[in-house]
Amino acid sequence: MTACREPASVLIERLSNGETTSLELTEACLAEITSHDGAVGAFLHVAGDSARQAAESIDRRRAAGEPLGRLAGLPVAVKDVLVTRDQPTTCGSRMLEGWTPPYDAHTVEKLRDADAVLIGKTNMDEFAMGSTTENSAFGPTRTPWQLDCVAGGSSGGSAAAVSAGFAPLAVGSDTGGSIRQPASFCGVVGLKPSYGRVSRYGLVAYASSLDQVGPFARDVAGAAMLLEVLAGHDRRDGTSVDQPVPPYGQQLEKPVDGLRIGICPDHFGDGLDPEVREAVERALDIYRGLGADVQEIELPHSRFAVACYYLVAPSEASSNLARYDGIHYGRRTDDHDGLVEMYSNSRGAAFGTEVKRRIMLGTYALSAGYYDAYYLKAQKVRRLIQQDYSQAFADVDVIASPVAPTPAVRLGQLTDDPLQMYLADAYTISANLAGLPGVSIPAGFSQDGRPIGLQLLANAFTEDRLLRAAAMHERETDWHLATPTFAGDAC
Amino acid sequence: MPSPTTIIGLEVHVQLQTRTKIFCGCANRFNPDEPNVQTCPVCLGLPGALPVMNRRALELSVRAGLALSGTIAGLTKWDRKQYYYPDLPKAYQISQYDLPFCQGGHLDVDVEQENGEIQSRHIRLIRVHLEEDAGKNLHDESGRGGDSRVDLNRAGTPLLEIVSEPDIRSAAEARRYLEEIRLLMVYLGVSDCNMQEGSLRCDANVNLEISNSANESIRTPIVEVKNLNSFRGVEAALVYEISRQQREFEQCGGIYADTAKQTRGWDADRGVTFAQRGKEEASDYRYFPDPDLLPVSFSDEWIEIQRAELCEPPADRRRRFVAELGLSEYDAGVLVDRGRETADYFEAVATACGDAKQAANWVTQDVLRELNEREETIESFPIDAQGLASLLGMITSGDLTTRSGREVFSSLMNNQGGDGSIVERIASIVEERGLSAVADSGALETVIDAVISRNEKAAEDFRGGKDAAIGKLIGEVMREVGGADPNAVRETLISRLRP
Amino acid sequence: MSETHSAEPSHGQLTREDVLKVARLARLGLDESEVEEFTGQLGQVLGYVGILEEADTEGVEPLAGASERTDVLREDEPGESLTRDQALSGAPRHDDRFFLVPPVLDTSAE
Numbered sequence A: 001m002t003a004c005r006e007p008a009s010v011l012i013e014r015l016s017n018g019e020t021t022s023l024e025l026t027e028a029c030l031a032e033i034t035s036h037d038g039a040v041g042a043f044l045h046v047a048g049d050s051a052r053q054a055a056e057s058i059d060r061r062r063a064a065g066e067p068l069g070r071l072a073g074l075p076v077a078v079k080d081v082l083v084t085r086d087q088p089t090t091c092g093s094r095m096l097e098g099w100t101p102p103y104d105a106h107t108v109e110k111l112r113d114a115d116a117v118l119i120g121k122t123n124m125d126e127f128a129m130g131s132t133t134e135n136s137a138f139g140p141t142r143t144p145w146q147l148d149c150v151a152g153g154s155s156g157g158s159a160a161a162v163s164a165g166f167a168p169l170a171v172g173s174d175t176g177g178s179i180r181q182p183a184s185f186c187g188v189v190g191l192k193p194s195y196g197r198v199s200r201y202g203l204v205a206y207a208s209s210l211d212q213v214g215p216f217a218r219d220v221a222g223a224a225m226l227l228e229v230l231a232g233h234d235r236r237d238g239t240s241v242d243q244p245v246p247p248y249g250q251q252l253e254k255p256v257d258g259l260r261i262g263i264c265p266d267h268f269g270d271g272l273d274p275e276v277r278e279a280v281e282r283a284l285d286i287y288r289g290l291g292a293d294v295q296e297i298e299l300p301h302s303r304f305a306v307a308c309y310y311l312v313a314p315s316e317a318s319s320n321l322a323r324y325d326g327i328h329y330g331r332r333t334d335d336h337d338g339l340v341e342m343y344s345n346s347r348g349a350a351f352g353t354e355v356k357r358r359i360m361l362g363t364y365a366l367s368a369g370y371y372d373a374y375y376l377k378a379q380k381v382r383r384l385i386q387q388d389y390s391q392a393f394a395d396v397d398v399i400a401s402p403v404a405p406t407p408a409v410r411l412g413q414l415t416d417d418p419l420q421m422y423l424a425d426a427y428t429i430s431a432n433l434a435g436l437p438g439v440s441i442p443a444g445f446s447q448d449g450r451p452i453g454l455q456l457l458a459n460a461f462t463e464d465r466l467l468r469a470a471a472m473h474e475r476e477t478d479w480h481l482a483t484p485t486f487a488g489d490a491c
Numbered sequence B: 001m002p003s004p005t006t007i008i009g010l011e012v013h014v015q016l017q018t019r020t021k022i023f024c025g026c027a028n029r030f031n032p033d034e035p036n037v038q039t040c041p042v043c044l045g046l047p048g049a050l051p052v053m054n055r056r057a058l059e060l061s062v063r064a065g066l067a068l069s070g071t072i073a074g075l076t077k078w079d080r081k082q083y084y085y086p087d088l089p090k091a092y093q094i095s096q097y098d099l100p101f102c103q104g105g106h107l108d109v110d111v112e113q114e115n116g117e118i119q120s121r122h123i124r125l126i127r128v129h130l131e132e133d134a135g136k137n138l139h140d141e142s143g144r145g146g147d148s149r150v151d152l153n154r155a156g157t158p159l160l161e162i163v164s165e166p167d168i169r170s171a172a173e174a175r176r177y178l179e180e181i182r183l184l185m186v187y188l189g190v191s192d193c194n195m196q197e198g199s200l201r202c203d204a205n206v207n208l209e210i211s212n213s214a215n216e217s218i219r220t221p222i223v224e225v226k227n228l229n230s231f232r233g234v235e236a237a238l239v240y241e242i243s244r245q246q247r248e249f250e251q252c253g254g255i256y257a258d259t260a261k262q263t264r265g266w267d268a269d270r271g272v273t274f275a276q277r278g279k280e281e282a283s284d285y286r287y288f289p290d291p292d293l294l295p296v297s298f299s300d301e302w303i304e305i306q307r308a309e310l311c312e313p314p315a316d317r318r319r320r321f322v323a324e325l326g327l328s329e330y331d332a333g334v335l336v337d338r339g340r341e342t343a344d345y346f347e348a349v350a351t352a353c354g355d356a357k358q359a360a361n362w363v364t365q366d367v368l369r370e371l372n373e374r375e376e377t378i379e380s381f382p383i384d385a386q387g388l389a390s391l392l393g394m395i396t397s398g399d400l401t402t403r404s405g406r407e408v409f410s411s412l413m414n415n416q417g418g419d420g421s422i423v424e425r426i427a428s429i430v431e432e433r434g435l436s437a438v439a440d441s442g443a444l445e446t447v448i449d450a451v452i453s454r455n456e457k458a459a460e461d462f463r464g465g466k467d468a469a470i471g472k473l474i475g476e477v478m479r480e481v482g483g484a485d486p487n488a489v490r491e492t493l494i495s496r497l498r499p
Numbered sequence C: 001m002s003e004t005h006s007a008e009p010s011h012g013q014l015t016r017e018d019v020l021k022v023a024r025l026a027r028l029g030l031d032e033s034e035v036e037e038f039t040g041q042l043g044q045v046l047g048y049v050g051i052l053e054e055a056d057t058e059g060v061e062p063l064a065g066a067s068e069r070t071d072v073l074r075e076d077e078p079g080e081s082l083t084r085d086q087a088l089s090g091a092p093r094h095d096d097r098f099f100l101v102p103p104v105l106d107t108s109a110e
């Protein structure tokens, strides 16, 4: 097994006691990327030189006994939706191809402050719209477990990078499940924090009221460690919350006393793959075995979640993506007859089909005559969904469910049918609508070897308890220890 | 046939006088010579950047709303107004749609009618809201259809929009309304309202109600005249547009093919309004609440704190100058309209010297003449209010003649009288030139008696009814007693010669 | 403020003209196959979201964001601006001072 497949906490330990250096670790990751990323497609940009330089500098500072940040020397991959001043940022789109932003996202600054080694930018569905990473303008990302299957999305590149051992940690963003679902497809831990827990400054917006940045790691401890670095108040993001960041990593060993787990029967209905159902039920049994109380809860409005989401998110997206007009940055086509056509032709040429579809949907939903019936109605239903969850969390600590109805699907399997694809987001999008934290943890494999995740949701700003609940399951299982093998791999 | 009624509503845009832009820390400064140097990820609308509301912009907005007698909302929010234009980098303007921070309100404006009478007009407001300004497009003027250039220094400047009801009845009234808004905003310190720099701009909606041949009342289609950026421009554009609409009405007999609202521009050089191509789909702005900006709530306490920051509005001040200080309407207008600092200066002089009318005369004539000649503002005027008050005090008490007072004033303006305070310098100038009026009337009478006896002929002529003869006597007395008050000399001479 | 905010939704009945109108509004150039594809697909999605009519939202306040906090303000203090070079660095066309765009026609006289 290569060095990069060790959990982050183990690597941090080895770095600090001198068993390895950041440069060794960085080189190991870069070597893995060179060998295998051609098949996986996790990265859009590999920052080999700057990563080596950063690693060397951290090693020197460590040798000199200087104080170092919490992720000192650890390679971290960053989804290409976060702006970086020294690496291109494309959001998986032709629109921004070749653009290097003049500023760093808040979370990227935090990573630099923590002395992480930024190893590269990961692939994603264009502007984070999609759940397979097939909507990337630069080719799909495949799950390292089965290269003819998708990595999930939209943070497919980050999930696959951690899974494949290209980086021990990665950062993604989640608007409707874009961290949790690829984490499930790639067999890693992925956490979407509460809305406002992590600054969105420098996160290229898809749907502003739903977007949130979060960690990927091989285990719960790694996710906790990275979340601790990413989280925190930022005055540049009015929606970021000024609340102290708890030491998520410190209490992980402590089980949640009298853990109450809610399950919603709606989540186990038609359309759920039997192997996924089996994995979730097995996980629930493990919790029962640990003394948890598993009880049924009602989420009466959850059946409206997909419809609600696919009005709110495209509406905001249609507005957020209006700025790509070929004037101040991004692509401009020369093929036009004046200003209006320049806008249309530039946008028409540079955006992919799914982005166009959602811009169209959102523009329609906000247009004169339809606002009340669509956008406003969706906002009202959104409140009902949020109320469902606050009521549910009066009785339970976490809500357990599948992450996606199936394990990773084959490339091209869903792309012809947008509505079917949207419906597959049913388990994850409520957390975004209600602003709740949610985590996907490895909970098994299909018979043919594709990973299956378990989703746990918790009340807003109870990530500490959510992580502890997740760690309880992890201690009883070894799904998270499994690693994919590439053809020709020695291990 | 009754004459047509003019119906005008104004949308006035006022840039707020903050240090920084509304949503970012870039300087809020007029800077056309250095394009695109006051930008950052936020006001460039770069992907990932987020807006955060400037507290000062809110404070100034609410003060403006209160001064316009509007109702401040308990909760207000910002919406995205979506349209494509190169000076709008996000392709949406953050504005306010259905919950503006201020609703209602009004402004009373004194307008001179055609018959010369002053009439007070009550202009109601619909709302006041706070939004971001766009950048600036500079069009190719060569006529060769070259690229337009975009400068985003102005993008994100806090901008107040004050929307009136269609209560304005003439072009002159529109101008007065705009002048009064400007004065109020400048008084409040909300804006510098510099029209050359575009910090006060105005769009006007205008139409007419005319009776047709069947004596039915017809309304001409509403025209929005855009980009009016001088007081003269507002008045001239509206005068033109009113007569254009009337001509059009006469031509079509009140039967219009298209009654939709039309947008017209104002060509100040040619003195005409011209039809503008409407922005495509302009009517569908797809407003929705900006998810990046949280709503803002105003507590009653906070609103009262802002109210306490308000100064006396110009209209109230004019009234008070007339009613309490006894000034003429004209003088009160000149002093107040000149700006808050000038009115403050006048008031300080009037209070300190105790003679408001004399203070008004001196400030409106001598002080303003000097300021105009020197193209300076009252803040840099060399004679402070205390100094001018003491000079006027000396005149009132008879220590100085008015003429000597003017001489002292102009010496002060020429930096004479040493380095001391104005009061000390006045004393030294009076001393140096022997300007002090002869307070000892005994001494003056002795001189007068001597002059009469030396000039028997002139004295006799005056006694005999030749009034002009007194001039020679006054002149001789004045030569002997420098600084004497000519009026006092004249009166003493008369009482001696024609008892 | 000429916008009207009420009409019957056209669930599942999107015409080609609707699609073209929305594409114009969004300044989104679509080719013929996209227009056709979207007419069907968007109609399908709009048909599906009609399910929301079953939700009783009588008296329910709309929820615009996951957080309902208010009053996040910044002080009126200068922050860092970009240099002009940085500001223009991503622009497809500029002349080292300004962003350049094809002539803006809206203000031309008729």
Ligand SMILES: [Zn+2]
Binding pocket: B021, B024, B025, B026, B038, B039, B040, B041, B042, B043, B044, B156
């Ligand atoms: Zn700025």
